[in-house]
Amino acid sequence: MQYRYNPLHQDIICSDTAIDALPATVDALGASRALITCGPTILRACNVVPRVQEALGSRYVGTYSGVAPHSPVQTVEEGVAMAKEVQPDVFISVGGGSTHDTTKAIATLLAEGGDIRDYAVIFEPPDKIIVPPTPSPKLPILSVPTTMGCAEFSRGGGGITDHEQGRKLSIAGDGVTHRTVIIDGQALATTPLRILVSTAIGQLRIAIETVYSTGRNPIGDGMALHAIRLLFENLPRCKDGDIDTLLTTKTACAMASLASFGGLGLNTATCHHVGGLYDVPHGEANAILLPHTMRYNLDACADRQRLIAEAIGVASSSMSDEDAGLAAADAVDGLCRDLELPRTLREVGVPEDGLEYIATATLQDRSLSTNPKPILDAGPIMEVLRAAY
The missing domain is CATH 1.20.1090.10 (Dehydroquinate synthase-like - alpha domain)
Incomplete structure (x- = not known):
């Protein structure tokens, strides 16, 4: 189970220790300032985030660890604030679906401005879909998944929970498909x-x-x-x-x-x-x-x-x-x-x-x-x- 696959607009790297490929992957993008996004549990409970930090070396500029289950709107706004502070040129999303969706939403809001709700897809039964435009260039996202969920492969902008509206928003996703997915066997093995x-x-x-x-x-x-x-x-x-x-x-x-x-x-x-x-x-x-x-x-x-x-x-x-x-x-x-x-x-x-x-x-x-x-x-x-x- 070691391979590399290149579907449209995305690279997949799979091996026992695929995290080792991060430095070359970041450099190939011309990036040099990587911001890790993750949740607090994975940060304290296992070695995956430290492995990513070590692999990045001097390219690492910080970690936003405020991701919460089901990606609440507030966590997106907090992530944008940190990104504005540290000025990354690439995101490294480490974790499961909530992390990958939150990172997409952060990249969207950082690029487009306004309120993340402005970019929610509107659905009218039975089949009418209205997708707000999100044309601004987004920072690239690389991901290190630690669950079997695959939000990192979705072309959309992910699902964000809006507790004020009492529902989950589907966010428009132009430009936020993860560029490279690093499937690391040792990282998967740390998950319950x-x-x-x-x-x-x-x-x-x-x-x-x-x-x-x-x-x-x-x-x-x-x-x-x-x-x-x-x-x-x-x-x-x-x-x-x-x-x-x-x-x-x-x-x-x-x-x-x-x-x-x-x-x-x-x-x-x-x-x-x-x-x-x-x-x-x-x-x-x-x-x-x-x-x-x-x-x-x-x-x-x-x-x-x-x-x-x-x-x-x-x-x-x-x-x-x-x-x-x-x-x-x-x-x-x-x-x-x-x-x-x-x-x-x-x-x-x-x-x-x-x-x-x-x-x-x-x-x-x-x-x-x-x-x-x-x-x-x-x-x-x-x-x-x-x-x-």
Whole structure:
């Protein structure tokens, strides 16, 4: 599991000690002042940030360690203030999805000015999307992921939680795609197993929704279906801590994100707000909801869900497409149980009277635009939430 891959506008470097490639990567950009962004836990709990600092040497100018789960607006504003103070010419984003999304938002706000809410994507059901322009040049971002989540591969500007509006904002992302992703096996191995496997389930959700999204395409199908195969094969083995297994799992997760350019669906949209409103880890929200959203969408995409069942290995020639789709949903549920992830929203502290708030916020989420069944009101969302409660 050592390779280098160059998709459009992005470089991926993967090895046991890929952090060693940072100096040459920064120099290749013509940069010399690197600001690390991370959360307080990773800074104090493991050696990944010190390894990055050591690799950067004299190129290192500071660390913004105020990243919080689900990327609240306030943390973006604090990061911009620090960036204005130390004047970096490159960001190094170290951590999981909240760190990578926060860094994108910092780069956007630093370049564009104003309020980060000015750059929130507007969605009007069933499929109208308005993306505010963000034309100003952004500082480049390099990332060192420490979870299986792959916000570092997203072309968008990420999700930022606005507690004032009671929802998660999807930020316009022109110019903030991470230039280089450093997949370091030793860095992944520092992360607790529950976080690794739950964030990988979040990527399984991307692969599955990519296959039955209305924006699907054959290239995405190839990557997404192979990602599903690899995740079912490798996720149960992650508990052994083998670095090759971790790198293979992370590669499968990356494939899911690289496949997803045709859009996602109801599960993604709902989980954004389960997490943003009630501080539920994104991967755990996906583990709870994914079997339910698969079953809800089945009658609109049974032939596509059969492909998913075949990738998992639970479809037989005698099954109808509908039966194969149900078997796929059951297999996802079973995998999450084997990984000891939560099964209900009640388990993760979502109050029953919060379901309506989640449904209302989800109706404004752009991921609904490519769901296989058009969603025009909160009724279908409440149906899924009640089933998962």
